[in-house]
Amino acid sequence: MLRVGLIGLGAVTLPLAQQWVAGGFPKDVEFVGALTRTPRKDPPLPIVYDARELLALGADYIVEGAGHSAVRSHVGPLLEAGAEVAVTSIGALIDDDLRTHLLAAAESGGGRLILPS
Numbered sequence: 001m002l003r004v005g006l007i008g009l010g011a012v013t014l015p016l017a018q019q020w021v022a023g024g025f026p027k028d029v030e031f032v033g034a035l036t037r038t039p040r041k042d043p044p045l046p047i048v049y050d051a052r053e054l055l056a057l058g059a060d061y062i063v064e065g066a067g068h069s070a071v072r073s074h075v076g077p078l079l080e081a082g083a084e085v086a087v088t089s090i091g092a093l094i095d096d097d098l099r100t101h102l103l104a105a106a107e108s109g110g111g112r113l114i115l116p117s
Helices: 014-021 051-056 068-080 090-094 096-109
Strands: 002-007 029-035 061-064 084-087 112-114
Touching (some): 002 014, 002 051, 014 029, 068 090, 068 096, 068 112, 090 096
Parallel strands (some): 002 061
């Protein structure tokens, strides 16, 4: 079972969550929750406010779709915990220090940084 967590519930990730709720993903894919900064009325998934909480829900594959600040705040700890993280806000990685930090976090924790194109 692939257990997917989302960072953000906006233009990038909300359609994924809605499609899963509608049955649009294979049965072996489960969306376990979304990490957001702000509460939402009637969210399609459980909401958490910290990367550790997302991992506690059992997420092992994370899709980030919340912008550069979310990459800075949340992706490192997820990689250090061994998660696979697909970063859609890849412009954040132009920051040499951030990119170096994320690669080191992935290496030390066994996580995997995925850059979709």
